[in-house]
Amino acid sequence: MESILNQLFWFWSLLSVLPEWLRIFLALFLLIHFLRLFMVYIIPPFFTLVCRLLRKMLYLISYPIMKLLASMQRRRREAGEAGIPVWMEIVEGMFSLFEKFFNKMIELFKKRKRNKNRIKRWTFYSATALVILLTAAIMNNPNEWYTQKWKKAEVWLNQEQVHIQASKASPVQKEFILNKIYKDGGNIREAPELTSPRLYTITNKETMQFLNEEQVDSKGIKWLKVQTPSGVEGWISSLIVTEK
Numbered sequence: 001m002e003s004i005l006n007q008l009f010w011f012w013s014l015l016s017v018l019p020e021w022l023r024i025f026l027a028l029f030l031l032i033h034f035l036r037l038f039m040v041y042i043i044p045p046f047f048t049l050v051c052r053l054l055r056k057m058l059y060l061i062s063y064p065i066m067k068l069l070a071s072m073q074r075r076r077r078e079a080g081e082a083g084i085p086v087w088m089e090i091v092e093g094m095f096s097l098f099e100k101f102f103n104k105m106i107e108l109f110k111k112r113k114r115n116k117n118r119i120k121r122w123t124f125y126s127a128t129a130l131v132i133l134l135t136a137a138i139m140n141n142p143n144e145w146y147t148q149k150w151k152k153a154e155v156w157l158n159q160e161q162v163h164i165q166a167s168k169a170s171p172v173q174k175e176f177i178l179n180k181i182y183k184d185g186g187n188i189r190e191a192p193e194l195t196s197p198r199l200y201t202i203t204n205k206e207t208m209q210f211l212n213e214e215q216v217d218s219k220g221i222k223w224l225k226v227q228t229p230s231g232v233e234g235w236i237s238s239l240i241v242t243e244k
Contacts, residue, residue, distance in 0.1 A: 020218075025135045029128070036127045040120065048109045055102040062095040174210040175244040176226060176236075178202060186241070188234035192216075192223030199234040207244060208236065 069088055178186050185203045189196040192215035202208060206229060213225035215235070222238040 021135060021139050024138055025131060028131045028134050032127045032131050032134075033124075036123050040123055044109050048106060051102045051105045051109075055099065055106075058095065058098055058102065062099075065091065066095070173212075176208045176210055176224065176241040177206070177244050178204040179240055179242050180204065182240050186236060188226065188228065188232060188236050190234060192225075192235040194219075194221070196235070200228055200230075200232040202228060202236070208241070214238075 069091065073084065073088065183204060185201045187198045188200040188202055188208075190199055194217070208226035208228060211225040211227055211233065215223045215225075217223065223235045224238050224241065225233065226236055226241075227233045
């Protein structure tokens with residue numbers, strides 16, 4: 001399991017040197033084109049099979065009903081009633097409509113096989129254009145959901161990578177305290193970013209144990225992973241602490 005994680009982190013380290021917009025583009029490209037392949041190769045055969053089964057079920061259901069209606073109409077004619085009741089026409093029309101619908105769907109999917117290359121080409125172009133538009137929209141107007149999820153993914157991967165490297169290196173333990181100018185204390189957060197939830201407020205007299213993990217957020221702020229004397233683990237900005 002550890003070797004798989006190491007390979008994942010090495011792969012991520014290669015991607016981390018790319019610009020953020022390019023990483024977003026690659027992620028969306030893989031996701032949307034995977035959905036495109038699913039829609040082009042999986043859904044149509046499945047939908048065709050469903051239409052064939054429903055058409056068969058329609059035959060099984062409509063046959064005894066239509067036979068009963070024919071028998072009723074024959075008795076009406078024998079009784080001297082020549083007209084066809086409206087409700088009979090409605091029932092016959094509904095069965096006919098469903099049959100035409102299923103036949104039309106099956107015929108369309110047969111045409112899809114003849115135009116397979118054209119469909120593959122145009123769906124590829126459409127999916128790629130959608131990837132470009134979504135990438136531009138995310139970069140120009142990043143919403144809160146994207147910011148939190150994307151940053152958490154990066155933080156998790158980078159944290160695990162640092163943790164594995166640190167466990168092998170066995171670095172010397174360091175201790176930090178707050179800078180003297182922060183008399184009201186400093187916040188230890190759940191993740192290395194200013195928007196992350198606060199776990200603990202450290203006072204200027206408490207000592208924090210450095211856990212040998214560092215992160216730099218999107219704003220260029222360096223964060224240190226520390227542990228308080230009470231056992232709380234979290235991240236604190238390097239701007240407000242100094243080594244003891």
